[in-house]
Amino acid sequence: MTDHTPAQPSGQLPGAAAVTEAEVLAAHEGGKLSVGLRGELETVRDLSLVYTPGVAQVSRLIADRPAAAREYTWASRSVAVISDGTAVLGLGDIGPKASLPVMEGKSALFKRFAGLDSFPIVLDTKDPDEIVAVVRAIAPSFGAVNLEDISAPRCFEIEQRLIDELTIPVMHDDQHGTAVVVLAALMNAATVVDRPMAGLRVVVVGAGAAGVACTRILLAAGVKHVVMVDSRGVLHPSRADLTPIKTEMAAVTNPDGITGGLAEAMQGADVFLGLSGGRIDPNLIGTMNADPIIFALANPTPEVDPAAAHRWASVVATGRSDYPNQINNVLAFPGIFLGALDVGATRITEAMKVAAAGAICAAVPEPTADRIVPDPFEPELAQRVARAVGLAAQVDGVAGPAPEDATD
Numbered sequence: 001m002t003d004h005t006p007a008q009p010s011g012q013l014p015g016a017a018a019v020t021e022a023e024v025l026a027a028h029e030g031g032k033l034s035v036g037l038r039g040e041l042e043t044v045r046d047l048s049l050v051y052t053p054g055v056a057q058v059s060r061l062i063a064d065r066p067a068a069a070r071e072y073t074w075a076s077r078s079v080a081v082i083s084d085g086t087a088v089l090g091l092g093d094i095g096p097k098a099s100l101p102v103m104e105g106k107s108a109l110f111k112r113f114a115g116l117d118s119f120p121i122v123l124d125t126k127d128p129d130e131i132v133a134v135v136r137a138i139a140p141s142f143g144a145v146n147l148e149d150i151s152a153p154r155c156f157e158i159e160q161r162l163i164d165e166l167t168i169p170v171m172h173d174d175q176h177g178t179a180v181v182v183l184a185a186l187m188n189a190a191t192v193v194d195r196p197m198a199g200l201r202v203v204v205v206g207a208g209a210a211g212v213a214c215t216r217i218l219l220a221a222g223v224k225h226v227v228m229v230d231s232r233g234v235l236h237p238s239r240a241d242l243t244p245i246k247t248e249m250a251a252v253t254n255p256d257g258i259t260g261g262l263a264e265a266m267q268g269a270d271v272f273l274g275l276s277g278g279r280i281d282p283n284l285i286g287t288m289n290a291d292p293i294i295f296a297l298a299n300p301t302p303e304v305d306p307a308a309a310h311r312w313a314s315v316v317a318t319g320r321s322d323y324p325n326q327i328n329n330v331l332a333f334p335g336i337f338l339g340a341l342d343v344g345a346t347r348i349t350e351a352m353k354v355a356a357a358g359a360i361c362a363a364v365p366e367p368t369a370d371r372i373v374p375d376p377f378e379p380e381l382a383q384r385v386a387r388a389v390g391l392a393a394q395v396d397g398v399a400g401p402a403p404e405d406a407t408d
């Protein structure tokens with residue numbers, strides 16, 4: 001067992017607000033969204049401008065030059081939030097109607113943090129072909145598609161097919177939003193413990209949507225030693241029970257050829273990244289390298305109790321708002337979509353996600369053990385992320401023409 005200097009336990013944040021059931025229900029009564037007008041509609045002249053006869057001029061323009069829709073419709077500032085309700089928060093498969101409040105909440109966050117209009121659309125089907133067909137059919141109304149709370153492994157197929165078939169950005173936020181914030185937090189955590197990112201030995205527990213996306217972005221950011229663990233043990237190419245996506249991940253991870261289970265994977269590791277929803281023996285943290293980093297992100301119950309993790313760990317993060325270092329997707333997705341829409345991107349690339357993580361990381365210029373990510377209400381955070389994402393899109397060659405060029 002590796003020797004450790006125990007870190008001082010860090011408890012819940014002081015003043016963490018509790019809310020009552022009555023308050024929650026009142027906040028959701030009638031829904032959380034409405035549609036508003038951007039200009040005046042008070043006179044007959046106003047009516048002539050925004051509807052008939054004036055609107056026909058805009059429709060003719062777009063019919064001749066489809067790219068002009070980016071400048072003359074809301075498509076350049078609107079996101080479709082799509083879910084089938086099969087993997088909602090920690091509630092699982094609760095169906096489309098029960099998922100609608102979550103999708104409304106996602107749309108509210110888009111508006112508050114990035115100024116983007118978005119619309120929750122829940123689908124009464126679990127069939128990937130039907131989901132792809134519906135989203136493809138409604139895509140002309142939107143500038144981007146945010147897939148949300150769709151269960152694995154279907155989410156991988158649905159996202160990839162839509163990316164291939166559409167010319168607007170598509171992102172499954174449960175995968176990639178989580179991955180971006182994890183990377184940002186890990187970069188700052190590595191600074192706190194004074195270790196280079198490339199040399200970190202990372203154990204990813206959970207090979208679902210978030211686990212796969214986190215692993216991919218860590219590899220893209222230069223982390224060389226990543227081991228994935230599912231409910232049956234370490235992913236390695238000789239396992240005969242792997243799904244296609246797990247086979248793909250086994251081929252690009254675990255460079256030391258570790259076999260066995262979680263205990264074998266954690267021996268001598270620097271980082272534990274929990275994305276499984278299960279529970280682990282906190283004593284396993286004692287087998288890791290000195291000053292380990294623990295990201296226990298299952299909600300509402302982390303894989304390991306934060307107070308127990310602090311017996312060994314230098315940096316602990318969770319998915320909860322009542323502990324320090326909340327890994328919260330709201331730090332990432334508003335800015336990612338804003339940046340992609342600002343430059344008319346046709347897709348969201350891995351480099352754009354890494355750039356987003358870099359901007360979130362930089363928003364904490366002097367990270368500490370209890371502050372490795374910024375507050376979601378950090379002024380201009382989404383705009384800083386958007387600028388980084390837009391630049392990366394231009395470098396990757398996926399940015400579209402500027403709006404003023406759309407009618408040339």
